[in-house]
Amino acid sequence: QDIYIPLISKGFQHQFWQAVKSGADQAAAEFGVRITFEGPDNETMVDRQIDMLAAALANNPSAIGFAALDSQAAIPLLQQAADAGIPVIAFDSGVESDIPATTATTDNVAAAALAADKMAELIGGAGKVAVVAHDQTSRTGIDRRDGFLNQIEANYPDIEVVSVQYGAGDQLQSTEVAKAILTANPDLVGMFGTNEGSAIGIVNAIREMATEGVTIIGYDSGKAQTDAIREGLMAGAITQNPVGIGYETVKAAVAAMNGEELPAIIDTGFYYYDQSNIDDAEIQAVLYD
Amino acid sequence: MSYLVEMRGIEKRFPGVHALKSVQFNLRPGEVHALMGENGAGKSTLMKIMSGIYARDGGEMFVDGTPVAPDSPRAAQDLGIGIIHQELSLMNDLTAAQNVLIGREPRRSFGRLDEPELNRRAAEIFASLRLAMDPRTKVSTQTIARQQLIEIAKALSYNPRVLIMDEPTAALNDAEIAELFAVIAKLKADGVGIVYISHRMDEIKRIADRVTILRDGAYIDTLDAADTPLSKIIQLMVGREVTQSRATVPDLSQAPVALEVRGLSRGKDVRDVSFSVRKGEILGFAGLMGAGRTEVARIIFGADPRDAGEIRVGGYAVDILTPHAAVQAGIGYLSEDRKHFGLAVDMTVRANIAMANMAQFTSRTGVLDEGAMKRIAVDYISRLGIRTPSDMQAVRLLSGGNQQKVVIAKWLLRDCDVLIFDEPTRGIDVGAKSEIYALLEDLAAQGRAIIVISSELPEVMRLSHRIAVMCEGRLTGILPGGAQTTQEQIMELATRRDSALTVAEDA
Amino acid sequence: MTTTTANTPQTMLSRIIAAGTHQRVLAFASLVVLLIGFSIASPNFMQTSNMIAILQATSVNGVLAVAVTLVIITGGIDLSVGTMMTFCAVITGVVLTYAGMPLLLGVFAAIATGALCGSMSGTFVAKMKIPPFIATLGMMLILKGLSLVISGTRPIYFNDTPGFSLISRGSIIGDIFPAMPIPNGVLILFIVAGVTAYILNRTVLGRYCFALGSNEESVRLSGVNTDRWKIAIYALAGGIVGIAGLLIASRLNSAQPALGLGYELEAIAAVVIGGTSLSGGRGSILGSLIGALIMAVLTNGLRVLSVAQEWQTVVTGAIIILAVYADMMRRKGAS
Amino acid sequence: MTTTTANTPQTMLSRIIAAGTHQRVLAFASLVVLLIGFSIASPNFMQTSNMIAILQATSVNGVLAVAVTLVIITGGIDLSVGTMMTFCAVITGVVLTYAGMPLLLGVFAAIATGALCGSMSGTFVAKMKIPPFIATLGMMLILKGLSLVISGTRPIYFNDTPGFSLISRGSIIGDIFPAMPIPNGVLILFIVAGVTAYILNRTVLGRYCFALGSNEESVRLSGVNTDRWKIAIYALAGGIVGIAGLLIASRLNSAQPALGLGYELEAIAAVVIGGTSLSGGRGSILGSLIGALIMAVLTNGLRVLSVAQEWQTVVTGAIIILAVYADMMRRKGAS
Numbered sequence A: 001q002d003i004y005i006p007l008i009s010k011g012f013q014h015q016f017w018q019a020v021k022s023g024a025d026q027a028a029a030e031f032g033v034r035i036t037f038e039g040p041d042n043e044t045m046v047d048r049q050i051d052m053l054a055a056a057l058a059n060n061p062s063a064i065g066f067a068a069l070d071s072q073a074a075i076p077l078l079q080q081a082a083d084a085g086i087p088v089i090a091f092d093s094g095v096e097s098d099i100p101a102t103t104a105t106t107d108n109v110a111a112a113a114l115a116a117d118k119m120a121e122l123i124g125g126a127g128k129v130a131v132v133a134h135d136q137t138s139r140t141g142i143d144r145r146d147g148f149l150n151q152i153e154a155n156y157p158d159i160e161v162v163s164v165q166y167g168a169g170d171q172l173q174s175t176e177v178a179k180a181i182l183t184a185n186p187d188l189v190g191m192f193g194t195n196e197g198s199a200i201g202i203v204n205a206i207r208e209m210a211t212e213g214v215t216i217i218g219y220d221s222g223k224a225q226t227d228a229i230r231e232g233l234m235a236g237a238i239t240q241n242p243v244g245i246g247y248e249t250v251k252a253a254v255a256a257m258n259g260e261e262l263p264a265i266i267d268t269g270f271y272y273y274d275q276s277n278i279d280d281a282e283i284q285a286v287l288y289d
Numbered sequence B: 001m002s003y004l005v006e007m008r009g010i011e012k013r014f015p016g017v018h019a020l021k022s023v024q025f026n027l028r029p030g031e032v033h034a035l036m037g038e039n040g041a042g043k044s045t046l047m048k049i050m051s052g053i054y055a056r057d058g059g060e061m062f063v064d065g066t067p068v069a070p071d072s073p074r075a076a077q078d079l080g081i082g083i084i085h086q087e088l089s090l091m092n093d094l095t096a097a098q099n100v101l102i103g104r105e106p107r108r109s110f111g112r113l114d115e116p117e118l119n120r121r122a123a124e125i126f127a128s129l130r131l132a133m134d135p136r137t138k139v140s141t142q143t144i145a146r147q148q149l150i151e152i153a154k155a156l157s158y159n160p161r162v163l164i165m166d167e168p169t170a171a172l173n174d175a176e177i178a179e180l181f182a183v184i185a186k187l188k189a190d191g192v193g194i195v196y197i198s199h200r201m202d203e204i205k206r207i208a209d210r211v212t213i214l215r216d217g218a219y220i221d222t223l224d225a226a227d228t229p230l231s232k233i234i235q236l237m238v239g240r241e242v243t244q245s246r247a248t249v250p251d252l253s254q255a256p257v258a259l260e261v262r263g264l265s266r267g268k269d270v271r272d273v274s275f276s277v278r279k280g281e282i283l284g285f286a287g288l289m290g291a292g293r294t295e296v297a298r299i300i301f302g303a304d305p306r307d308a309g310e311i312r313v314g315g316y317a318v319d320i321l322t323p324h325a326a327v328q329a330g331i332g333y334l335s336e337d338r339k340h341f342g343l344a345v346d347m348t349v350r351a352n353i354a355m356a357n358m359a360q361f362t363s364r365t366g367v368l369d370e371g372a373m374k375r376i377a378v379d380y381i382s383r384l385g386i387r388t389p390s391d392m393q394a395v396r397l398l399s400g401g402n403q404q405k406v407v408i409a410k411w412l413l414r415d416c417d418v419l420i421f422d423e424p425t426r427g428i429d430v431g432a433k434s435e436i437y438a439l440l441e442d443l444a445a446q447g448r449a450i451i452v453i454s455s456e457l458p459e460v461m462r463l464s465h466r467i468a469v470m471c472e473g474r475l476t477g478i479l480p481g482g483a484q485t486t487q488e489q490i491m492e493l494a495t496r497r498d499s500a501l502t503v504a505e506d507a
Numbered sequence C, D: 001m002t003t004t005t006a007n008t009p010q011t012m013l014s015r016i017i018a019a020g021t022h023q024r025v026l027a028f029a030s031l032v033v034l035l036i037g038f039s040i041a042s043p044n045f046m047q048t049s050n051m052i053a054i055l056q057a058t059s060v061n062g063v064l065a066v067a068v069t070l071v072i073i074t075g076g077i078d079l080s081v082g083t084m085m086t087f088c089a090v091i092t093g094v095v096l097t098y099a100g101m102p103l104l105l106g107v108f109a110a111i112a113t114g115a116l117c118g119s120m121s122g123t124f125v126a127k128m129k130i131p132p133f134i135a136t137l138g139m140m141l142i143l144k145g146l147s148l149v150i151s152g153t154r155p156i157y158f159n160d161t162p163g164f165s166l167i168s169r170g171s172i173i174g175d176i177f178p179a180m181p182i183p184n185g186v187l188i189l190f191i192v193a194g195v196t197a198y199i200l201n202r203t204v205l206g207r208y209c210f211a212l213g214s215n216e217e218s219v220r221l222s223g224v225n226t227d228r229w230k231i232a233i234y235a236l237a238g239g240i241v242g243i244a245g246l247l248i249a250s251r252l253n254s255a256q257p258a259l260g261l262g263y264e265l266e267a268i269a270a271v272v273i274g275g276t277s278l279s280g281g282r283g284s285i286l287g288s289l290i291g292a293l294i295m296a297v298l299t300n301g302l303r304v305l306s307v308a309q310e311w312q313t314v315v316t317g318a319i320i321i322l323a324v325y326a327d328m329m330r331r332k333g334a335s
Ligand SMILES: Nc1ncnc2c1ncn2[C@@H]1O[C@H](COP(=O)(O)OP(=O)(O)OP(=O)(O)O)[C@@H](O)[C@H]1O
Pocket: B014, B015, B017, B019, B037, B038, B039, B040, B041, B042, B043, B044, B045, B046, B086, B387, B388, B397, B398, B399, B400, B401, B402, B427
């Protein structure tokens, strides 16, 4: 009888989630378990995720990995899993309950605050900046936006955030959003993109409008973003450790099945990378493209 | 004298068309007043004004001597004016009963429908028309003739004081027409005033009390039907003399066979039909409604599948499965239902005339030659006398008869070896009819084989070199054309039912 | 052969089924084939708990499909059902959580909000003569934005209204027959479908649905106030969407303001798979229900089989085409 | 009043415009009102660079709208254009990046792939008699899944084909007239629209588009091989979608396999705003172009004004309804 661990993620097609999946696959091979990895098309589909969870439970899994789109909505099903003795590992975002044995996650608020610090440093602590965010309502979207905004507000009084707009993480839409922001604010000195699609949208906009003097800070990796950093178009970006998240989730699931003690949070960490350190082994290990 | 309805100095203009020029019309209670005129003379337009569908541009209208201006069909209904339209306007997905009583459904509490009561009432109305129709049959499964009857039932169900019938018999056969006339007689006796529009001249003599004639949107005259000869009416309508003649049957025994059909069958609609047409021959098809003539034509044309049978064109067996294949094999088919099967009514006259013959107007790169299309369209417009402001008019805006002429033009242009015309002169005026007869005879003389399906016996007898008669899906006989065949002979074959066999097959 | 023709004296339920099956045995066959296929492929598929999961996954989309069926039968389309559902949920959240009103008022608010929004769409279509596609596309965007505005772009939780989550998650049937713990959400779906089928086939409103879709001009010329009826039909559809809003909010125990986009396409797909014609005049509620079930079974089955997600999409697309094709073939064979 | 009515001897361009304006001055007026309104509201709006940004934002959706116009005029609908565009981009990525073929072959591959997919949809519709909604919904899912499968769910970059990004971003016009740095993507949109308008109004294929949408049965009974023409029309639309795939891939310098869903609704919206009827038989390419521009101007203008995102959605919805309403009113006034 094989050990089956379904991972229900928040997304599937995006590079970030594919990197999480590759980490999970790696761990699955290492520990000799079978995993599946699924997620809804976008991060608004809370009920679709619940349906996925229900289907996963039908297969009598040994453990479940779950990245909750809304931490409350899934509780009845998670309770059902707990009652059946199936360990639940939360990843990426926490679940507000004591059911998950542990949570493998990045502190997005702190990571975005680091982006704000880097931005302030690069633009000399003053000027107008804007944010292209990927989502208005999802946990990561809110955390990264607010992490950045709050840090600026608290520590950099001379920096003004003139616009926060949303491009759904879609590269093309984010490009149009960034172009409109640049048109409306010709004196902009910095832009922060809260995920890969948003950051690349900003890069595209700058490229297409041939604007100069705007400092771009991105989030996540992906080839287009690392290329933009190497070229110098983008100053730098925050990266999480998605491969690590996937790996730790499966590893923790196996441990939980074996009744081992687990810490409440497995912080998989985040890093700021730019031209200077992009080729460091430590950074290379967490970048994906 | 008191008129039920009186109209004076009525004016109506459409873009590019002065449809009515100071027209007058009046109607007495208990009379049948025929409204006559060529296609596009303005008959339907005048009646649409009377029934509140169009607003008049000028003139006045009185009901019982009071000036009125009905601004909607509902308002006209409230004045007691009902209309049966020339173009069918039923809800195809609903049943006969649901159509007849739309807007007046018997209800229970909370808006619940009383369906049995609905069906009962509709059945009563059908019975009063002596129409054998299950109230629960869906309209879309009915032939246009029967749909026309449903439309008539619907108009009658309002108990109108004025009933306008715009070509009610265009799709009906003789038996149904007789039933309709019986209903009209009853209505007359009840004091209902009836406006009757038809291109079937014989009907005027049979039922009309008075006749009003329009020509080119202008009022010509109102006459007593009893003491006016038909020829006079026709002359006033058309503005010239129209001669009626019988077919001269040429000797075609040596002519090669153009189309041969053997053992054609499809369910119960068509059973083992075999016949052939020679080059230069006009073969008429007679029969009652639902005899299966249309079905035979549609099968030959590949529009419907067949269960069995062989089709040979010019001596070679051809396997016709689609209309495209039929046209490739040189067969053309003019459908009896122009609105659904004959025309793209939103497109222009020019585009419709060219539709079956696009290759002629297409360069090798696929570009259309609009100039050539225009020349051809203008040519047919004048040859068939199609009343239209230009060849770029949307067909939808033409009068019914003129739409029919567009379909005829389409197939005349295609120039097929075998042409099947299904009810070709439906809704066409006497003048234009004889033009079309002449065109058909011309085509036959050029060596084309022509099949004419018609429910008007005079038409079949006027045109046919031979007359095929069908009854209940079976070809019951083929009679020679010309003077030696009588209506009685045709009717005898058309009603030669084979009920014993039918029962056996049904069992 | 619409479903409006049944009139022999039978019970209501059997009538509806009879009316439906007349044309609908067909898509039903595809559903059965799918169920059998998945049962053979995976032993985990045909478990009571999984069947219930499928039914529950159908509930929201099923109710939306019922709503949109009404509009489609009139010859229209409703793209706003997804975001309207969310909007109704958000309004319920405001009523229950922010204003602390009693549960019943929340339920009423959801349905009334839906009916109001629907009657607005209906007014755009009937009175302003805006094509239904555009009118409801506009409503879809307006309601999407308003949901975010009203909720302050964050979910509204129903933790203070304990009974609320029972609307969808509780199980009245399960309380009586413990062997069949069918959630109330599913029960509500079937009740909504049954009542709507009754309205469609046995009341004036339903009659005008079919009549408008068949030939609107002819209905108008018969002196029926088509505008008013059309608005009523859109309003009824809106009210049903309000019920969907309750179901999803109760299931998630929260009103998620960003959710909703994309649900309209899924609901319309269920309707069309169920044999309702997008050109109007023909259709049945039972068909839409079966359409929604086909989609839910397909999604669930492929997941239970652990088919890779990218292939799930491919297979779903192919099976939808095949199911409708099989349906067409059988219908042709039958006629 | 279809657009097929132009026939006075004029130049091709003026003919197309004349054919369009006949019915289309109308939506055009809404566009002008929007442009004037935004210019007054924000000084930054009416800059050359922003106008070019709007045009560029229109390019992909505009090309998709042109493609979908053809299908809608036949009385069909195409839900697959968004994911088909992505699929074409992915295939181009495979040809250029994975197989290292020359640029021209990549261009050919995109268009051929689109045409092939389109002819498949067309076959489902014409031969298998599957309703266009379902046939193209199925294709939408199939192509979405296949894009992920073929690309291995990661973007394919075109870094090895340096000329590729010039397809959309370069500016031939700008090289000649430096004051008008209109990107090639925009030029391509106008060329595609012009050629398609010519095909629609001056060739047999176009004539059959309108005829099929007007009354398919009458066309079939005129002996036309309607199936073949329908497939050809869907294939042409697919080929145009292939061009959209090239434009988006070139603009992003990568084939993004996850993108595409939602683009179909936007394209259809542009078509309907442009006055093409969803019931077929009527429509114009110029209208769809104007529809796409209206949507791009609206989105861009609201963003330049920094309206809060949730309100942007609300205002967009309201303005779409209003624009179409104004259009209806003027059309009524004109007739
Ligand atoms: N809505 C309209 N728009 C433009 N022209 C119209 C419209 N309705 C009718 N016409 C034109 O008005 C004229 C009169 O048409 P009408 O339908 O009254 O003729 P009719 O006498 O009923 O002919 P028929 O015997 O062929 O039915 C025709 O030339 C027709 O083309």
